[in-house]
Amino acid sequence: MTPASSPAGPDHSRQELMVIEAARDLRDGDIVFVGTGLPMLATTLAQRTHAPNVVMVIESGVIAPQVRPTPISVSDPKVMHRAVKLGTLREVLGCLLQRGMIDVGFLGGAQIDRFANINSTVVGRGSTQRRLPGSGGANDMASHCRRLLIITHHERRRFPERCDYVTSPGFLDGPGGRERAGLSPDFAVTVVTDLAVLENDPQTCALRIAALMPGVTVEEVLAATGFRPEVAPEVRTVAPPTPDQLRLLRDELDPERVYLKAEESATTSRR
Amino acid sequence: MMSETRQRTRDKVLTAAEAVARYVRPGAVLGMGGQNIGRCPMALTHEIIRQRIGRLTVVGCNLSIGMDQLVAAGLVRRTESGSGNLERFGVTFCWRRAIENGSLEVEDYSHLAMVSRFLxxxxxxxxxxxxxxxxxxxxxxxxxxxxxxxxEDPWNPGQRVALVPALQPEVSIVHVQRADPSGNIIIEGFATHEPEMIRASHHVIISCEELVSTEEIRAHPERTTIPFLYVDAVVVQPYGAYPTSTYGHYDYDAAHVAAYQEAAREGSPAVDEYLRRYVWGCATFDEYLALAAGSERLIALRRAMEEML
Known part of the structure; x- marks a missing residue:
């Protein structure tokens, strides 16, 4: 639907840059509750680059592993490699997450609306309903994390005005929504996509465009978004990847291209 | 109301067929161990399908391939869980189809909410x-x-809190690394929701990779995950979680998981044919292992795990 736009760079795909940009969002020392797939790829990349002291916590009970490439599940033995503790769901979802000890919850794609509410349960209504896997630990992450980081491909259907079903709470109906529901208002959301970075406006709570991938225009982002996001006062351009980041991602972290699509170049997006 | 009487003998070793016939009754609330592609109780699940024990309510945190096969066999009327999927291998397709066509009741929670119910x-x-x-x-x-x-939180007026009801499955099935004949069990690696679920259950059937002696348990009691008091039956079944992995023993078999998912995605008749071939067509789980994997493949999965650790 979007014509081939100007290339994001000659040597990397937008998907690769999306993972790299999400990795940059993690600060050294962050304790990160991470799902498999692109979030784990980005977190491992952060550990291998600017944030060696990022601590991973994985839902199945795994604490501080040094994951081996490339795990495909929270129960994949590769995520358990050299962990300090292999425990239980209660220990990580209860004793770390609900206890308030996790800095960042890092989730993969689903449906995300204007107020950063997330749907991973059911899309559509009536006879066109499509059942999705459900919450898993996502509701728990969104309920208890101070920062929520989401990585997802930018498609209109993924960014509706309002989710068909709120599996995991963002800002609910806007300012004050979390407090009214009984959740902590100390909460921020960043959504990194292959087109842009969206962040919640601190006043209105709505997601707005904070950064653009190189070569992507605001119009392109608007066309791929089901609601109409505001544009932050100063929109930055996402920095291109360094050779080291690309090499790590391609040669060490996902050498078999389990998650990174080989065919996707800078000029051919999935849409 | 079901009996609270647990098995009190010292030797609880049974075949899968005996254990399932004795403790899983039609209409039961069945607790499922395992998560996604890790340590799913496949040998015990196959036996429930073989005996066609139906009208089950299947509960767990993540429900995965075992639950999906029970749904495919038409044995499930309801699930209560935090999710249904096999991550990279897709959703639990038969479950999804049954929800979408209205033949399955589903109650959704988060994973922490389910753990809290077992707690x-x-x-x-x-x-x-x-x-x-x-x-x-x-x-x-x-x-x-x-x-x-x-x-409202009684101690913090104005603060809201959700209460979730206790869940005590009538019977739970869990595959573990080691157990002794009386039912002391050792879970190695990640343990998901299993410790809470096992202790919450009225009856528990364990399948294990290795049977160890009670002397060994008593020599290292700190290694025991769950004492025998909660366990009714011990089924010795190496590779009992195949095609999912068992930490410290063998990796998951991606090809066979994908083969099931392909059949499940297609639905009838592909998934019926899968069950006919791999479950009803096999008298025992060992027959299934020989048919689906073969000894070479099983050894390769063991090596893959050794190499990984």
Whole structure:
């Protein structure tokens, strides 16, 4: 639907840059509750680059592993490699997450609306309903994390005005929504996509465009978004990847291209 | 009301067929161990399918390939869980289809909410408070009190908290690394929701990779995950989680998981044919292992795990 736009760079795909940009969002020392797939790829990349002291916590009970490439599940033995503790769901979802000890919850794609509410349960209504896997630990992450980081491909259907079903709470109906529901208002959301970075406006709570991938225009982002996001006062351009980041991602972290699509170049997006 | 009497003999070793016939009855609330592609109780699941024990309510945190095969066999009327999927291998397709066509009741929680329900169940408490679910559509509409209720925190006026009801499965099935004949069990690696679920259950059937002696258990009691008091039956079944992995023993078999998912995605008749061939067509789980994997493949999966650790 979007014509081939100007290339994001000659040597990397937008998907690769999306993972790299999400990795940059993690600060050294962050304790990160991470799902498999692109979030784990980005977190491992952060550990291998600017944030060696990022601590991973994985839902199945795994604490501080040094994951081996490339795990495909929270129960994949590769995520358990050299962990300090292999425990239980209660220990990580209860004793770390609900206890308030996790800095960042890092989730993969689903449906995300204007107020950063997330749907991973059911899309559509009536006879066109499509059942999705459900919450898993996502509701728990969104309920208890101070920062929520989401990585997802930018498609209109993924960014509706309002989710068909709120599996995991963002800002609910806007300012004050979390407090009214009984959740902590100390909460921020960043959504990194292959087109842009969206962040919640601190006043209105709505997601707005904070950064653009190189070569992507605001119009392109608007066309791929089901609601109409505001544009932050100063929109930055996402920095291109360094050779080291690309090499790590391609040669060490996902050498078999389990998650990174080989065919996707800078000029051919999935849409 | 079911009997609370657990098996008290010292030797609880049974075949899968005996254990399932004795402890899983039609209409039971069945607790499932494992998660995604890790340590799913496949040998015990196959036996339930072989005996066609139906009208089950299947409960767990993540429900995966075992639950999906029970649904494919038409044995499930309801699930209560935090999710249904095999991550990279896709959703649980038969489950999804049954929900979409209205033949399966489903109650959705978050994973922490399910763990909290088992936690209440294992401690004999009627419910457990949590601050998950608040504000989301996982909370039932006002007036439907069965699933969860929101109250004001009695100690912090103005602060809301969700209460989720205790869950005590009638019988749970879990695959572990080691057990002794009396039912002391050792879970190695990640343990998901299993410790809470096992202690909450009225009956527990364990399948294990290795049978160890009670002397060995007593020599290292700190290694025991769950003491024998909670366990009714021990089934010795190496590779009992195949095609999912067992930490420290063998990796998952991606090809066979994908083969099931392909059949499950297609639905009838492909998935019926899968069950006919791999479950009803096999008298025992060992026959299935020989047919689906063969000894070379099984050894390769063991090596893959050794290499990984």
């Amino acid at each position: 209440a169940g294992e401690m004999g408490a009627p419910f457990m408070p949590t601050r998950s679910l608040l504000g989301s559509d996982l909370l039932p509409a006002t007036g439907e009190a069965g699933k969860a209720v929101v109250i």
